[in-house]
Amino acid sequence: MKPEQIYIPTAIYFGRDIWQESIKEIENILRGNVMIVTTGRTLARLGYIADLKKNLEECQKVKRVVIYDKVSANPRLSEAKQGIEAAIENKIDVVIGFGGGSAIDLAKAVAARTGTKALIEEYLYDGMEPGEGTLPVIAIPTTAGTGSELSKAAIITDDIKKMKVGIRGKRLFPQVAIVDSIFTESVPFHRTMETGFDVVAHAMESYISVAASQYTRMQSEYALKLAGQMLPRLAANLGDIEARSQMSYVSMMMGINLGNASTGLPHRLQYPLGAYTDTSHGWGLAALYPAWLAYEYEYNRESVEHLVSILAGRIIQGKQNCIHTMGQFIASLKLPSSLKAVDRTMLQDMIDTVTGNLLNDPASQEPDIVRKIYEKAWEET
Numbered sequence: 001m002k003p004e005q006i007y008i009p010t011a012i013y014f015g016r017d018i019w020q021e022s023i024k025e026i027e028n029i030l031r032g033n034v035m036i037v038t039t040g041r042t043l044a045r046l047g048y049i050a051d052l053k054k055n056l057e058e059c060q061k062v063k064r065v066v067i068y069d070k071v072s073a074n075p076r077l078s079e080a081k082q083g084i085e086a087a088i089e090n091k092i093d094v095v096i097g098f099g100g101g102s103a104i105d106l107a108k109a110v111a112a113r114t115g116t117k118a119l120i121e122e123y124l125y126d127g128m129e130p131g132e133g134t135l136p137v138i139a140i141p142t143t144a145g146t147g148s149e150l151s152k153a154a155i156i157t158d159d160i161k162k163m164k165v166g167i168r169g170k171r172l173f174p175q176v177a178i179v180d181s182i183f184t185e186s187v188p189f190h191r192t193m194e195t196g197f198d199v200v201a202h203a204m205e206s207y208i209s210v211a212a213s214q215y216t217r218m219q220s221e222y223a224l225k226l227a228g229q230m231l232p233r234l235a236a237n238l239g240d241i242e243a244r245s246q247m248s249y250v251s252m253m254m255g256i257n258l259g260n261a262s263t264g265l266p267h268r269l270q271y272p273l274g275a276y277t278d279t280s281h282g283w284g285l286a287a288l289y290p291a292w293l294a295y296e297y298e299y300n301r302e303s304v305e306h307l308v309s310i311l312a313g314r315i316i317q318g319k320q321n322c323i324h325t326m327g328q329f330i331a332s333l334k335l336p337s338s339l340k341a342v343d344r345t346m347l348q349d350m351i352d353t354v355t356g357n358l359l360n361d362p363a364s365q366e367p368d369i370v371r372k373i374y375e376k377a378w379e380e381t
């Protein structure tokens with residue numbers, strides 16, 4: 001066996017309707033001024049933000065709770081800067097990300113910058129890692145997908161440069177993740193499918209990653225099997241509470257894989273796609289997946305067949321069968337399996353703004369792979 005390093009520094013509380021109990025259990029971390037970074041709207045309408053604020057205010061060492069809710073679906077640098085200003089002004093000690101991946105990512109960006117003199121651009125563009133002044137982050141995800149609650153990355157869109165860029169570093173792992181599937185039960189159909197497909201993507205890409213370990217591969221297989229069963233169940237009945245709970249669970253598991261094995265080319269290529277078209281992360285991944293599989297198959301046939309077979313729950317062999325099965329799965333979630341709906345004139349801009357480590361994915365050996373996947377995604381039906 002190869003040596004392995006597995007790093008899971010986040011304390012995890014998982015269950016249905018456990019968030020209030022969990023807040024009580026982590027009272028020792030909750031002190032001073034606390035900022036809730038949230039996407040708002042639906043959570044506010046359902047009363048969850050007011051409830052969370054109230055629960056936090058009841059903690060003995062908490063002085064004040066501030067809410068920052070200017071967070072888009074693809075969190076923007078301008079929004080991060082406003083959040084940081086508010087955090088500095090309010091002398092924030094702890095940041096809570098409450099919402100989808102965008103709220104948690106923005107909470108991490110606020111935490112990384114607030115306690116230091118560095119510019120946020122130094123983290124985004126100069127590869128600087130968040131240091132000692134980073135504030136503790138508590139993640140409370142309300143969607144089942146991004147895994148941000150257990151990852152060390154914050155993905156931010158630079159609204160001027162039209163680029164999705166990341167801040168990464170060990171100090172960005174949330175100190176606590178409260179994963180309560182009750183929050184996901186009010187997520188509408190498309191968002192459920194988009195975030196659910198993100199779980200599938202994390203499982204497949206972390207499996208084929210050159211950084212994968214026996215541990216992360218085992219997790220990928222389990223997550224893929226469950227997602228392959230639960231997402232179609234949710235597509236048929238959004239009120240399936242057990243399926244909601246299982247998706248939250250595997251989403252959380254894949255958060256661990258993000259921190260330990262990372263992702264592959266679809267994630268690298270989705271970031272410019274999202275920045276240029278303002279489409280969601282899961283939507284873009286689905287649109288890129290059949291095209292990516294076609295190339296991945298050439299470099300990693302056994303893994304691709306293995307993964308598609310687990311997802312489908314039956315043996316799938318051969319390149320076209322793998323692509324077809326993946327396309328069918330995507331269609332069953334009412335997601336796109338190509339980029340046909342997107343304006344092609346942005347292709348070159350998207351190619352030019354792909355960032356991150358492409359070498360994590362075996363298909364990166366293919367010459368001009370970025371262009372080839374985008375172009376094939378426009379052709380694929």
Ligand SMILES: [Fe+2]
Nearest residue numbers: 146198202281
């Ligand atoms: Fe993702």
